Amino acid sequence: ADDYNIFGEGGEAPAEAPRRRLTKLQMKALNDLGLDEFSGPKMVRERYTQLVKQLHPDANGGDRSTEVSFQRVVKAYKVLKTTKLA
Template identity: 55%
Template sequence: MAGAFQYKPKFVDIRVRPPKAGEAEQADDVYALKPGERRCDHPECSMPASARAPKSRDLMNEHYWFCQPHAAEYNRNWNFFAGMSEGEIRARQEAEQTTGGRPTWDFKASRMSREAASFTASFSRGKGGYQDPFNMFGHGGFGPGASKPAPEPARRLGKLERNALADLDLDENAEGPAIRARYTELVKRCHPDANGGDRSAEHKLQRVIKAYQALRKAGMV
C-alpha cells in the first residue's frame, strides 16, 4: 500500500540564477531608492520622500519633499506668522475674516489694463498735446532717461535655507563664495582642536556643518 502511493517529484532539478555583480549589495541596501522615488530633502536623510510641505508662507506653491518622520518634524516647527510684526499679523487676520485671504480687484481700470497701456504709449510718443523728451514722468519717453533697467527680483528662499544662513551668521543675500568662506571660518573656530580640546562649541560646529550641507543640497554653494 505504501509503495503504491510513493511520492515521485516531477521536477528534481530546480535551479536558481545566481545574482549578478552588484545585485547582492543593492538587495542588502534597504535605503536604496526604487525607480520613481525621490530622496528626502532633509540634510543627511536617504529615505524616500512621501510627503510635501510648503517652503514658506510666501512660497506656498513651492514645496520640500520629506519622508514621514521629517515631515512631522517640519510641521511641528511650522509657524505661519514667524517673522511678522503684530500689525502685520493683525492685518492678515482681518484679511482672512473679510476676504478669506483671497485677492480682490477694483472695478476701475488698473494701470496694467489695455486702456492704460494705450494712454501711456500715446503719452510717450507726444500725442494728445503732451511731450516728455527727458522722461520726467517715467512713461518711457525718448529722452536720456528713457530706458531704465528693471530691478532684479529678490531671492526666494525657503525655511530651511533661511535657517541655514542664520546658523552661518549670514544674511539672505549671501552668495556661494561668502558661504564657503564663513563655513571654513566657523569650522576652524568651533573645532575642538582649535580650542585646546574644549568641546563647548561642538554643538555649534554640528549646526554649521548641517547648515552648509543644506545649502549645498539647495544649489546655493
C-alpha cells in the first residue's frame, strides 16, 4: 500500500494552502518589514509597530542615523495598508 502517495498510486494528494498573488511592490514591502509572503495583516501590524518603536529618532535619543530605515518601514506599511495586506 502507498499510504503516503509516494508512487502516485494513492488517493488524492494533500491540499496545499492557497497562495496569494503578490506584486513585486507588495513583496518588497513585506521584505522591508522582514516578513514573508505568508504573513497576515495582524503580523504586518505587529511587525510595523515593533520596527517603528525601534527605529524612530525619538526612541534613539534624537539620533537620526536610523531615519532612512524608519522611512522605508513607514513606506512599506503604507503600501501594504493601501493594498489591504495590513
